[in-house]
Amino acid sequence: MPQVFHPSTNTISRVSIYGSFLALIVLSFALYWVGESPYYTEVNVPVDQTVPFSHRHHAGELGIDCRYCHTSVETSSFAGIPPTKTCMTCHSQIWTNSEMLEPVRLSYATGKSLVWNRVNALPDFVYFNHSIHVHKGVGCTTCHGPVADMPLTWKANTLLMGWCVECHRAPEKYVRPRAEVFNARYEPPSTFHPVTFRGRKYYEQESMGRELVKAYGVQSLTTCYTCHR
Amino acid sequence: MSAEPRAPLIEPGHTFGSVTDKISAIVLGKGTRGGWWLGFAISFSLLMVLNVSIGYLLIRGVGIWGINVPVAWGYAITNFVWWIGIGHAGTLISAILLLLRQKWRTSINRFAEAMTLFAVACAGLFPLMHLGRPWLFYWLLPYPNVMGTWPQFRSPLVWDVFAVSTYATVSLLFWYVGLMPDLATLRDRARTRVTQVVYGILSMGWRGSAVHWHRYETASLLLAGLATPLVVSVHSVVSFDFAAGIIPGWHSTIFPPYFVAGAIYSGFAMVLTLAIPLRKFYGLEDFVTMRHLDNMAKVMLATGLIVAYGYMMEAFMAFYSTGIPDRYMLVNRATGPYAPVYWLLITCNIILPQMLWSRKVRQSVPMLFFLSLVVQTGMWLERFIIVVTSLHRDFLPSSWGMFYPTAWDWATFAGTVGLFLTLFFLFIRYLPMIAIFEMRGLVPESQEKAKS
Numbered sequence: 001m002p003q004v005f006h007p008s009t010n011t012i013s014r015v016s017i018y019g020s021f022l023a024l025i026v027l028s029f030a031l032y033w034v035g036e037s038p039y040y041t042e043v044n045v046p047v048d049q050t051v052p053f054s055h056r057h058h059a060g061e062l063g064i065d066c067r068y069c070h071t072s073v074e075t076s077s078f079a080g081i082p083p084t085k086t087c088m089t090c091h092s093q094i095w096t097n098s099e100m101l102e103p104v105r106l107s108y109a110t111g112k113s114l115v116w117n118r119v120n121a122l123p124d125f126v127y128f129n130h131s132i133h134v135h136k137g138v139g140c141t142t143c144h145g146p147v148a149d150m151p152l153t154w155k156a157n158t159l160l161m162g163w164c165v166e167c168h169r170a171p172e173k174y175v176r177p178r179a180e181v182f183n184a185r186y187e188p189p190s191t192f193h194p195v196t197f198r199g200r201k202y203y204e205q206e207s208m209g210r211e212l213v214k215a216y217g218v219q220s221l222t223t224c225y226t227c228h229r
Numbered sequence: 230m231s232a233e234p235r236a237p238l239i240e241p242g243h244t245f246g247s248v249t250d251k252i253s254a255i256v257l258g259k260g261t262r263g264g265w266w267l268g269f270a271i272s273f274s275l276l277m278v279l280n281v282s283i284g285y286l287l288i289r290g291v292g293i294w295g296i297n298v299p300v301a302w303g304y305a306i307t308n309f310v311w312w313i314g315i316g317h318a319g320t321l322i323s324a325i326l327l328l329l330r331q332k333w334r335t336s337i338n339r340f341a342e343a344m345t346l347f348a349v350a351c352a353g354l355f356p357l358m359h360l361g362r363p364w365l366f367y368w369l370l371p372y373p374n375v376m377g378t379w380p381q382f383r384s385p386l387v388w389d390v391f392a393v394s395t396y397a398t399v400s401l402l403f404w405y406v407g408l409m410p411d412l413a414t415l416r417d418r419a420r421t422r423v424t425q426v427v428y429g430i431l432s433m434g435w436r437g438s439a440v441h442w443h444r445y446e447t448a449s450l451l452l453a454g455l456a457t458p459l460v461v462s463v464h465s466v467v468s469f470d471f472a473a474g475i476i477p478g479w480h481s482t483i484f485p486p487y488f489v490a491g492a493i494y495s496g497f498a499m500v501l502t503l504a505i506p507l508r509k510f511y512g513l514e515d516f517v518t519m520r521h522l523d524n525m526a527k528v529m530l531a532t533g534l535i536v537a538y539g540y541m542m543e544a545f546m547a548f549y550s551t552g553i554p555d556r557y558m559l560v561n562r563a564t565g566p567y568a569p570v571y572w573l574l575i576t577c578n579i580i581l582p583q584m585l586w587s588r589k590v591r592q593s594v595p596m597l598f599f600l601s602l603v604v605q606t607g608m609w610l611e612r613f614i615i616v617v618t619s620l621h622r623d624f625l626p627s628s629w630g631m632f633y634p635t636a637w638d639w640a641t642f643a644g645t646v647g648l649f650l651t652l653f654f655l656f657i658r659y660l661p662m663i664a665i666f667e668m669r670g671l672v673p674e675s676q677e678k679a680k681s
Contacts, residue, residue, distance in 0.1 A: 004416065004429045013434070035375065162377030 046152035060148030137175035148184035172209030275647020300632035305359035312352035318496025319345030324456035385469035392466035478619035487539030495608035501601035577607025
């Protein structure tokens with residue numbers, strides 16, 4: 001009886017058996033990598049807007065406080081997107097003929113809101129409240145990144161649950177004094193840049209974080225229904 | 230048994246060649262018999278019913294079933310427990326009886342193992358379908374996820390995932406390793422190029438050298454060692470799904486042993502249900518002898534008595550605990566709205582199987598077939614009673630309710646029977662349903678017995 005298979009089958013079968021295991025491992029790493037990449041998370045990808053509003057210019061160079069536009073951040077779950085009226089407080093006086101601002105003037109004249117493209121969005125099954133976070137010493141830049149350096153705004157963090165619970169499990173690693181919450185140029189305490197809280201200088205986050213957590217009554221809320229209500 | 234010498238495990242007159250011929254001819258013989266086509270067509274139609282049921286379930290959600298608060302588990306969990314239990318006999322036969330050197334397992338272990346695999350496949354579908362969003366099933370697995378969480382390791386439902394997936398893996402390996410020498414036999418006997426190549430690939434280069442046999446023996450012994458604890462552990466873990474809950478009728482320490490016994494009980498019933506038509510249809514009475522059927526009937530009787538003891542203990546503990554909800558659970562089972570189901574269960578699981586004490590009944594093939602169906606029905610009803618009657622009336626009368634199955638409940642169940650039978654029909658057509666090489670090992674013994 002002739003042989004059913006050519007001797008090369010030995011090699012082929014070995015390669016395919018070990019190869020499929022290897023392929024499985026490579027595939028899972030590839031999936032993980034795609035899931036982490038900006039392609040999926042949209043982190044660090046600037047979002048195009050009808051009016052190319054620059055946070056770098058307004059919040060960074062001009063130093064306008066976050067709350068000048070995002071008025072409800074301290075009192076509501078939603079930080080608030082400013083009405084056109086807020087833009088016009090300045091732009092009725094300066095850059096009144098700028099072509100770039102034409103949609104803003106049109107919106108003011110017609111009363112039809114500007115449509116901004118959302119940068120940071122949480123799914124509807126997550127309850128999130130800005131005011132409590134701000135109140136407990138979570139700074140704007142902790143989640144939104146270096147907004148004062150963004151010409152067009154981008155998402156600085158994934159906003160995935162794993163990222164949320166990182167802070168919820170250990171808030172002392174991220175909180176800052178309330179006075180610094182809206183400071184867009186805030187840096188966590190370090191040997192050369194101490195941060196003052198209640199008259200005491202702190203040179204590292206951990207000791208300050210522990211004090212803040214005690215002072216503000218920050219709880220590590222990690223039950224499911226804290227956010228999934 | 231009496232002092233008379235035991236009947237041989239193979240009818241006398243067989244040689245190495247005749248055993249191989251007989252079994253491999255079923256697979257390699259020309260043409261397919263009409264009876265096979267008929268059975269396959271019926272099974273395949275049922276499989277299509279499953280397809281439709283799952284499709285509609287994915288579109289509409291679990292609301293198409295009769296489940297609701299308070300009975301949120303319904304048929305899906307009943308069927309899951311029933312199917313996974315059926316698989317246990319296969320593992321018991323292939324692993325424990327191998328370690329105990331019970332030679333009578335030889336002619337039934339292959340298809341019993343196949344039965345295990347297919348039953349586990351059917352069982353696995355139900356919890357997945359019951360998830361509501363089955364496409365997120367991988368959330369059950371511990372993997373580095375973006376949610377920064379792990380599954381709830383304190384929940385028996387997560388233990389289930391591990392128990393069942395381990396069970397499926399070990400069963401598949403055990404079955405496949407055992408198949409390899411026979412696949413090589415089929416390869417060597419195949420007449421067409423296609424069958425040669427297919428069985429050649431499947432037999433993974435088996436040449437039957439001494440080294441191969443040595444490794445084979447080691448591997449199957451190791452796998453038997455791995456599978457043995459699974460016989461006990463898998464259904465114990467399944468029983469924890471109930472026992473770890475505080476519902477009256479669930480919260481009981483008797484559950485693990487009584488579930489395992491029930492699993493083997495229904496599993497052996499299923500082996501009988503499959504073996505009896507098979508040996509008739511393919512003329513395998515020489516290999517699956519009356520002695521095999523008799524042994525299986527005895528195992529059924531023994532495990533059935535353990536199950537009966539479980540029921541008794543359940544009743545006794547309900548009485549002895551003096552807990553009002555526990556006592557009420559028992560009264561409700563016997564006299565409540567599901568009482569007919571309960572009494573049917575007692576009839577099927579405890580009363581009718583007592584006939585197996587009689588040697589005459591154990592020697593009657595039609596009676597054994599009938600009783601095997603009765604026991605399977607009984608065991609299904611048992612799971613129904615545990616799931617439904619416990620949930621429908623718990624501590625608070627204000628939250629009592631009823632469960633009525635819908636047509637989709639029935640269709641899904643019938644569909645998995647179709648899946649099981651379809652796989653089984655394909656198995657008996659394309660793979661040797663009896664381990665050829667193990668049967669050859671029994672030939673010398675039977676020849677000697679025939680001489681004496």
